[in-house]
Amino acid sequence: MNDGSTAFDETSKKTGNELGLSFKYGISPTSEAGYREIEKEPCPRVKAIRDLYFETKSSISMEFPYWYSRRWFELEGEVQIVRRAEALKSAFSHLTPIIFPGELLVMGKTHYLRGSYPMPWLSESFFMSVEDEMYQDALKAGMVSADQVTKWGKGGGNVTESGGNILSVAGKFGMRKDELSILIKLAHMWKDKSVEDIGHKYEMMVPGYDIKEQAMRSVICMFDSGYTIPQGREVMNYYYPLQYGIGGIIEMCNEKIAETAGLPDMDRLYFYRATIIALEGIQRWMLNYAKEARRLAAIEQNPGQKREYQEIGDRLEWLSEKPPRDFHDALQLHWTFHVAVLNEDCISGLSPGRLGQVLYPWWRRDMKRGTLTRERTMELLECMRMKYTELDCFASMGVVGGVLSGNTFNNVCLGGLAKDGSDASNELELLILESGMTCMSPQPTLTILYDERTSEELLMKGVECTKTGTGYPAWIGNQTGMSFIQKNYQDEGMTLEEARSWAIGGCLETSPCSWSPLKLDGETHWIPGGSGPATSVGVHFLATPKILELVLFDGVDQRTGERVLPAHGRNLDSYEELWEVYKEYFSEIVRVVALCNNIQMDAWRKICPSLINSLLKPDCLTNGKDLGQGGCRFNTTFNIEVCGGINLVNSLASLKKNVYDEENHTLDELRSALKANFGYRLADEVGSYSLIEQEKREEELTDPRWAKIHRQCLDAPKYGNDNPYVDTILQEWEEWLCAMSHDYPSMYDKPMYSTQISVSTHGPQGAATIATPDGRLGGTTYADGSMSAYPGTDRNGPYALFASATCWDHSNAQNSQLNMKVHPSAVRGREGARKFLELIRAYLRQGGFHIQFNVVDSKMLRSAQEHPENYRDLLIRVAGFTQYWVELSKPIQDEVIARTEYGEVA
Amino acid sequence: MSEPKSHVDCENYLTIDVFKGFCSQGKTMVMADDDACVKFHPAMKCKQCKKFTPKEETLGLCMNKTVAYPEMYAKTCDWFEQKDPLTAPE
Numbered sequence: 001m002n003d004g005s006t007a008f009d010e011t012s013k014k015t016g017n018e019l020g021l022s023f024k025y026g027i028s029p030t031s032e033a034g035y036r037e038i039e040k041e042p043c044p045r046v047k048a049i050r051d052l053y054f055e056t057k058s059s060i061s062m063e064f065p066y067w068y069s070r071r072w073f074e075l076e077g078e079v080q081i082v083r084r085a086e087a088l089k090s091a092f093s094h095l096t097p098i099i100f101p102g103e104l105l106v107m108g109k110t111h112y113l114r115g116s117y118p119m120p121w122l123s124e125s126f127f128m129s130v131e132d133e134m135y136q137d138a139l140k141a142g143m144v145s146a147d148q149v150t151k152w153g154k155g156g157g158n159v160t161e162s163g164g165n166i167l168s169v170a171g172k173f174g175m176r177k178d179e180l181s182i183l184i185k186l187a188h189m190w191k192d193k194s195v196e197d198i199g200h201k202y203e204m205m206v207p208g209y210d211i212k213e214q215a216m217r218s219v220i221c222m223f224d225s226g227y228t229i230p231q232g233r234e235v236m237n238y239y240y241p242l243q244y245g246i247g248g249i250i251e252m253c254n255e256k257i258a259e260t261a262g263l264p265d266m267d268r269l270y271f272y273r274a275t276i277i278a279l280e281g282i283q284r285w286m287l288n289y290a291k292e293a294r295r296l297a298a299i300e301q302n303p304g305q306k307r308e309y310q311e312i313g314d315r316l317e318w319l320s321e322k323p324p325r326d327f328h329d330a331l332q333l334h335w336t337f338h339v340a341v342l343n344e345d346c347i348s349g350l351s352p353g354r355l356g357q358v359l360y361p362w363w364r365r366d367m368k369r370g371t372l373t374r375e376r377t378m379e380l381l382e383c384m385r386m387k388y389t390e391l392d393c394f395a396s397m398g399v400v401g402g403v404l405s406g407n408t409f410n411n412v413c414l415g416g417l418a419k420d421g422s423d424a425s426n427e428l429e430l431l432i433l434e435s436g437m438t439c440m441s442p443q444p445t446l447t448i449l450y451d452e453r454t455s456e457e458l459l460m461k462g463v464e465c466t467k468t469g470t471g472y473p474a475w476i477g478n479q480t481g482m483s484f485i486q487k488n489y490q491d492e493g494m495t496l497e498e499a500r501s502w503a504i505g506g507c508l509e510t511s512p513c514s515w516s517p518l519k520l521d522g523e524t525h526w527i528p529g530g531s532g533p534a535t536s537v538g539v540h541f542l543a544t545p546k547i548l549e550l551v552l553f554d555g556v557d558q559r560t561g562e563r564v565l566p567a568h569g570r571n572l573d574s575y576e577e578l579w580e581v582y583k584e585y586f587s588e589i590v591r592v593v594a595l596c597n598n599i600q601m602d603a604w605r606k607i608c609p610s611l612i613n614s615l616l617k618p619d620c621l622t623n624g625k626d627l628g629q630g631g632c633r634f635n636t637t638f639n640i641e642v643c644g645g646i647n648l649v650n651s652l653a654s655l656k657k658n659v660y661d662e663e664n665h666t667l668d669e670l671r672s673a674l675k676a677n678f679g680y681r682l683a684d685e686v687g688s689y690s691l692i693e694q695e696k697r698e699e700e701l702t703d704p705r706w707a708k709i710h711r712q713c714l715d716a717p718k719y720g721n722d723n724p725y726v727d728t729i730l731q732e733w734e735e736w737l738c739a740m741s742h743d744y745p746s747m748y749d750k751p752m753y754s755t756q757i758s759v760s761t762h763g764p765q766g767a768a769t770i771a772t773p774d775g776r777l778g779g780t781t782y783a784d785g786s787m788s789a790y791p792g793t794d795r796n797g798p799y800a801l802f803a804s805a806t807c808w809d810h811s812n813a814q815n816s817q818l819n820m821k822v823h824p825s826a827v828r829g830r831e832g833a834r835k836f837l838e839l840i841r842a843y844l845r846q847g848g849f850h851i852q853f854n855v856v857d858s859k860m861l862r863s864a865q866e867h868p869e870n871y872r873d874l875l876i877r878v879a880g881f882t883q884y885w886v887e888l889s890k891p892i893q894d895e896v897i898a899r900t901e902y903g904e905v906a
Numbered sequence: 907m908s909e910p911k912s913h914v915d916c917e918n919y920l921t922i923d924v925f926k927g928f929c930s931q932g933k934t935m936v937m938a939d940d941d942a943c944v945k946f947h948p949a950m951k952c953k954q955c956k957k958f959t960p961k962e963e964t965l966g967l968c969m970n971k972t973v974a975y976p977e978m979y980a981k982t983c984d985w986f987e988q989k990d991p992l993t994a995p996e
Contacts, residue, residue: 052922055922055926057923057924058923059921059923059924062975062978063978066978070972093982094982094983095982096981097982098921099920101933111979112922112924113921113922113923115923165924166924174923174925176924176977177964178964178975178976178977179975179977180964181964181965182965182974182975185965299930
């Protein structure tokens with residue numbers, strides 16, 4: 001056992017160590033701060049593209065929303081889904097194509113390299129000035145409360161200030177001033193017609209609606225569902241375009257129209273007609289790019305670049321009608337449809353899934369024919385990484401900043417099992433991992449579905465990649481994921497064979513998939529692909545420690561002073577009573593928020609039904625229903641997301657020990673100390689958001705009892721040390737949460753499930769929460785993920801942490817999340833890599849669902865915080881995603897710095 | 907004397923972000939609002955279209971009935987008709 005007492009470095013001067021926290025485990029590293037064992041470079045072509053990316057700012061274009069809205073309002077009275085298709089077709093047809101020299105894959109969301117745009121048909125109040133009545137209404141309803149506690153990173157591609165002809169929108173996006181008037185104009189056109197407004201009109205009819213409004217205003221719930229990011233956290237399916245081409249799908253729809261026209265269940269007719277219209281828009285979009293490529297070819301003097309432009313033009317023209325001829329075609333077509341889906345809705349977490357297995361048939365054929373080399377494959381895969389990295393998602397500040405940290409969560413899974421139960425990994429997946437090392441970039445993030453059958457070669461390659469410090473791949477227990485899939489979708493016919501096709505959608509959302517028979521040269525390849533809608537809609541991030549605050553203070557938010565829930569009026573005389581009240585409060589919030597979000601999602605599916613994503617997902621094309629109408633094969637996909645679970649559990653342990661078991665202080669004394677932040681300044685006053693560095697108030701303003709109570713709170717048992725006192729509480733919480741989630745019906749009338757990831761919400765939700773009984777100070781971030789220990793409190797080594805984390809059955813939730821920070825010296829060399837793999841194996845074999853590592857020296861992170869200009873390309877894993885350090889907010893940076901650094905992993 | 911033209915209004919300008927773009931003629935990065943060079947050729951934008959009628963500084967009407975904005979690219983618009991004679995900055 002190592003208590004960490006010998007491992008303090010310069011942080012020993014900081015508050016954290018005064019508080020008895022240890023931010024390191026194991027021996028002190030001797031390497032220099034910037035040391036990284038593995039450093040690779042992309043090919044020159046991609047290096048140039050990446051350098052351009054580093055210079056690029058997030059930018060908004062009004063082109064898509066303009067043409068969408070124009071066509072929409074022209075078609076008043078048309079069948080809704082056809083009207084939607086026409087609006088999409090108009091928007092796609094008018095996107096200005098831009099192709100940069102050196103690109104081998106083309107097409108993007110807008111004419112900006114890192115472009116995105118608002119969708120006022122989803123939400124429009126956000127675009128109003130703070131004085132505007134629409135904004136004030138949104139404020140009152142709690143729709144923008146998360147924005148107010150969200151902070152942005154100041155560097156990288158974020159446009160944080162207005163100036164000249166540029167406006168900063170939401171502290172991240174740049175917009176040219178001459179487009180502001182049209183944005184405001186469109187926003188007003190959508191007033192009372194958007195998903196936000198229609199949903200709000202009807203959600204107010206839910207009994208107890210005011211609780212939902214208060215939960216939003218207190219940031220107990222992070223954001224609404226239907227009008228924010230209504231799709232995503234799911235796996236794409238590229239089978240139909242890859243197998244049949246766009247022309248083939250249109251032909252299929254025409255046949256279906258002939259079968260369905262005039263017969264009962266007429267909605268099928270409209271769906272097929274709308275699908276054709278949307279595909280025509282995609283065709284026009286591709287042909288516009290082909291035309292632009294030829295224009296550039298005509299003026300290009302460099303013969304090599306001229307040829308590449310011509311090839312781009314030829315390729316897009318071919319693919320606008322026909323299926324791919326080779327690997328490059330297949331890669332381009334998958335990308336075209338990926339962007340097309342991203343453009344139809346505001347989406348985060350649209351994952352390519354097991355892309356290396358989907359594209360493998362073409363790759364293998366090209367390699368056999370000698371028409372493709374590994375070098376060319378690497379070039380293409382690196383180009384693909386840059387295209388994914390260029391993606392931006394425009395939503396409100398609270399969602400894009402507070403939840404996503406600007407990330408878009410396109411996850412490529414590797415490994416797992418094939419349809420017949422054999423190892424599914426292949427050579428192309430090794431190259432995908434390699435490209436993640438040579439072209440280190442946030443997207444697509446990578447995940448290894450670890451199974452006992454997974455090839456050692458893939459696993460060791462994965463360890464090598466992890467050691468680069470990029471934060472990917474994530475390591476996921478394949479059997480744990482499959483077990484959840486089988487249990488959750490069994491009523492919809494999920495079989496063991498089908499469960500093997502699963503993948504991660506978004507950062508960590510276990511998503512249902514299926515096998516499709518891809519026929520190439522007379523051979524059938526069973527390729528996996530997503531077969532459900534968004535798996536993470538419904539209740540978005542409940543701040544579990546904040547709900548405990550309500551329990552302790554009889555339903556009143558101590559930050560705002562507003563009542564959130566009716567007073568429970570209990571004395572909380574026993575731990576059991578306190579726990580009962582907690583469950584009652586939590587359940588009531590879930591009940592109201594779930595019902596309200598069902599209404600919002602219903603408004604979404606009625607106003608802007610998904611067309612492009614639907615046509616890709618089995619079995620929408622077969623049965624003629626879009627995915628909002630339950631057209632997918634699997635639809636048990638709504639969730640209840642929670643954040644801060646470890647702070648909740650540690651707080652419960654502290655209450656149990658200090659108030660009830662040992663009576664070290666009374667509940668009233670604790671309340672007084674919590675309200676006074678244990679005598680410390682609030683995080684915002686100090687500008688520091690972890691316990692490493694905090695400041696006490698002047699002595700005359702503090703009560704000495706607060707320090708004593710704080711000491712007792714900090715000394716209470718903490719999660720992550722294999723301590724049954726607190727692990728039993730975790731187990732009870734998890735078992736209750738997973739079970740109670742099934743009691744709430746989704747819009748599809750299926751039971752919901754629990755989702756346990758934090759993404760970035762532990763920053764703003766921590767900011768909205770006063771001090772907690774575990775000793776955490778007010779306004780500081782919660783512990784990240786759901787299985788990560790609170791920084792500085794895991795003192796007994798990684799295996800003790802694993803024992804604590806696996807005290808409950810992870811396959812009862814959609815996910816769980818454990819992030820660790822490991823010093824590079826701990827996993828150095830071949831022997832270090834072996835130890836690292838054994839560590840990963842140990843956790844996943846114990847039933848852990850997910851583990852992820854930052855292989856980084858904390859000293860380097862502190863240096864990066866002080867000198868961000870020297871660290872533009874530094875990537876860091878936060879919680880389910882990798883992001884450029886300079887684009888992270890200070891609260892998240894502080895939290896990552898504070899995470900316990902493991903100097904040894906044995 | 908014609909008005910100075912900006913890179914952002916040039917056909918050769920490939921937008922990178924709201925601040926800057928890439929000149930497909932000069933092969934260099936240029937700032938959107940800096941003056942264009944002699945190779946300037948007007949980009950197809952609503953403000954260059956015969957069918958666009960300006961109404962306010964940053965709004966107008968397309969075909970006298972639908973709201974539009976002058977800075978919108980119109981390369982992909984079937985209705986676009988070039989309004990001004992092609993001019994280079996002096």
